[in-house]
Amino acid sequence: MSTLNSAWDARKTELELPEEIDLQLEVANVGSRTLAILIDLALGGMILFIVYSLMLLLTRDVTRDLVTRFSTHAILTLLLLLIFGFQWGYFNLFEWIWNGQTPGKRLLHLRVIKVDGTPVSWIDILLRNLSRPIDTFGPMGLIGLLMIFVSRKAQRLGDLMARTLVIHETTIDWSIFDEIKSPLPSSQISNAPAIRLSSTQWELLHRYLNRREHLQADVRLRLSLSLYENLKPLVKGTDLELSPLPPEDWLVELAQRT
Template identity: 30%
Template sequence: MNQEQMEIKTPEYVSIQFQVAGLGSRAAAFIIDQILLNIVNLLVLIVVWLIMEGMSPLPFFFFEDTLPLAITIIVLFIINWGYFFAFEFFSGGRTIGKKLIGIRVIQENGHSITLLSSFIRNLMRMIDTLPTAYFLGIIMVFFHSKHKRLGDLVAGTIVVHERKAKRKKRLTPIEKEIASRGILKDDLIIDEWTFKAFTEKDWKLMNTYAGRFTQLPLVEKNQLTRQIAEILFPKIGQNVLGKSEQELEDTLLVLYLNLREEWEFEI
């Protein structure tokens, strides 16, 4: 089945195109994730077996007290379910398998997956696995027009291919300015919770600022820098007071690099 293009209109009335991930890429990502989980499951069972061998003369699967076995089953369930839930929310809709294949889970409106959506989507995974080997999920992904399984339908999510930012042969004026200052994206570490506080409106503000940065007279540039810093700095836990114009500019340019990676897509 051919991969399809899907156009999403954001609440800001901006149209963004995504390439929907089909059964093949989703299955490949899942296989990678499952191999990793199987390794972890095996390690857990080995540890439990070693502990039980030391505590009981009976073989592991014949000990009288069923509490350790029940705890082991609960722990394995939490690991196998929590892996997908945690990675998809805290890693921008990407498990390790999805990251390697180049796909991610997003909301139907184009925004990053929310905590509730990740919870619902992965809770429904138990139904998608029925009757065995993800049969229901595979059938739905194959026949659904947007390659959704039941969890995606209920949670309002969709799996799409990662989209790279445009790569230009020639550096733009702002890229030259950033390079001349030796500024790197990693100069400002933004955790996932903080990053989710930024909206498309914030990106448009930063993009406009970066586009005009090298063109504005010094006085106007300083005024604009301080105004934007007062708007965005609280979101990254920084204070405008006591910072020089150079420090404000450098921090905003680093923030621009971070936001650009998320919001500047190749349409």
């Protein structure tokens, strides 16, 4: 239950859609945004390092023939363009072609969207990324961190200027809702009375039952016991209350009746 709760306790933002629905999305927190930036910086740094080493290797050669000189100058130009491109182009380019994601953001399932829920346009992307020297890079990053920490929708200055925010997208795992594979004969179920579970309880039960195959034996036992203890009071007055089944089979049986 804890993972479920934490997803909902995180800062959420309400966006209004034209379909008259308030969409609730999870705003990315300081930690994941910092990590995403660090991944992006590491990636850029690695590329620069490779090109720089290549340049050092080429210039080490003392024979100043025409070919070496040409390639040295070519790679120096490339290095200049790369540094410049990384500083001003990297975030703009990736957020533009990947619809609000950079490699770091993609790894951490973050995405930039407009405050009203629509995708970012290239002007928004320019606005939020050209302002990075003031609130992201180097010691100025402290300003950005503070802004993300304090502001309600975790927006740094550039986000305020571009009216954007960064959201966290959890990958959807539909397997929670799969049919429960039952080892029990179904004949004894058909005539038993139905039991009402609340939707969160139903989800919890199914999440456990569909995951149990992948759990370690001791974890599996512990979880089934704890679920059994918690769900037992709900079946008062039905035949399940006195059922002699072991906890896990009992839970399967319960899932069949709802």
